[in-house]
Amino acid sequence: xxxxxxxxxxxxxxxxxxxxxxxxxxxxxxxxxxxxxxxxxxxxxxxxxxxxxxxxxxxxxxxxxxxxxxxxxxxxxxxxxxxxxxxxxxxxxxxxxxxxxxxxxxxxxxxxxxxxxxxxxxxxxxxxxxxxxxxxxxxxxxxxxxxxxxxxxxxxxxxxxxxxxxxxxxxxxxxxxxxxxxxxx
Numbered sequence: 001x002x003x004x005x006x007x008x009x010x011x012x013x014x015x016x017x018x019x020x021x022x023x024x025x026x027x028x029x030x031x032x033x034x035x036x037x038x039x040x041x042x043x044x045x046x047x048x049x050x051x052x053x054x055x056x057x058x059x060x061x062x063x064x065x066x067x068x069x070x071x072x073x074x075x076x077x078x079x080x081x082x083x084x085x086x087x088x089x090x091x092x093x094x095x096x097x098x099x100x101x102x103x104x105x106x107x108x109x110x111x112x113x114x115x116x117x118x119x120x121x122x123x124x125x126x127x128x129x130x131x132x133x134x135x136x137x138x139x140x141x142x143x144x145x146x147x148x149x150x151x152x153x154x155x156x157x158x159x160x161x162x163x164x165x166x167x168x169x170x171x172x173x174x175x176x177x178x179x180x181x182x183x184x185x
Contacts, residue, residue: 003052005029005073005082005123007060007115008089010037013138013183017086019045026084027052031069033059060089060115061107069115073122081130085123087116087157088138092150105149112153120164124173131172137161139177154179 004021008014010032018030022045030038035057042053056072058065073082090112093104116137127133139161140154161177168175 002078002081002083003027003029003054004084004086005031005056005069005119006086006088007031007069007119008138009041010034013180014086014088015041017088017136021084021086022049022051022053025049025051027054029054029056029072029082031056031058031060032089033057033065060111062110066110066115066118070118070122073119074126076126078130081126082123083127083130083133085119085133085135086138087119087136089115090138090140090154093148097148108149109153112150113156116157117160120160120175124164124168127173128168128171133173135161135164135173135175137175137177139179141179141181 004026006014006018009018009030018028018041022028030041032038038055038057042055045051045053058068060066075081091108093108120135137157139158142151142154145151158177161175164175
């Protein structure tokens with residue numbers, strides 16, 4: 001069975017998406033920085049749902065981490081291909097932009113903009129070729145707010161998703177922006 005890949009799977013919404021997909025019978029590839037939490041999630045879903053779960057520790061704020069995930073998404077073997085991609089990883093800088101730390105701002109954009117764009121670019125050609133696949137890009141209700149970089153990144157992700165959805169119309173592949181409210185993670 002093809003896989004579902006979930007970024008930010010070690011906690012919060014990502015963990016919830018991963019366990020829900022496993023309960024539906026999807027084999028998983030789970031991605032986050034914390035390898036220990038990913039291993040615990042893998043053990044949980046393998047035991048409770050009898051699904052395969054591949055652990056892929058990666059820091060999406062780094063080019064190396066993003067490319068490791070993109071390489072997995074480019075898998076062409078139909079038995080290992082990713083059929084569901086959940087771009088969930090995110091972070092807040094918890095700072096004002098003016099006078100804030102530039103590296104923190106860049107890392108946030110790499111996780112919430114660069115990574116989802118790269119991952120969509122990596123996985124969508126195979127999905128279109130197979131005529132099926134789903135991408136969920138986790139935006140936020142903050143995308144409609146004017147509250148700095150986090151809101152801007154989430155607005156970009158929603159707009160990007162809407163454009164992809166239009167481009168892929170009739171292909172059998174769906175791309176959806178999910179805009180949850182505040183969640184304690």
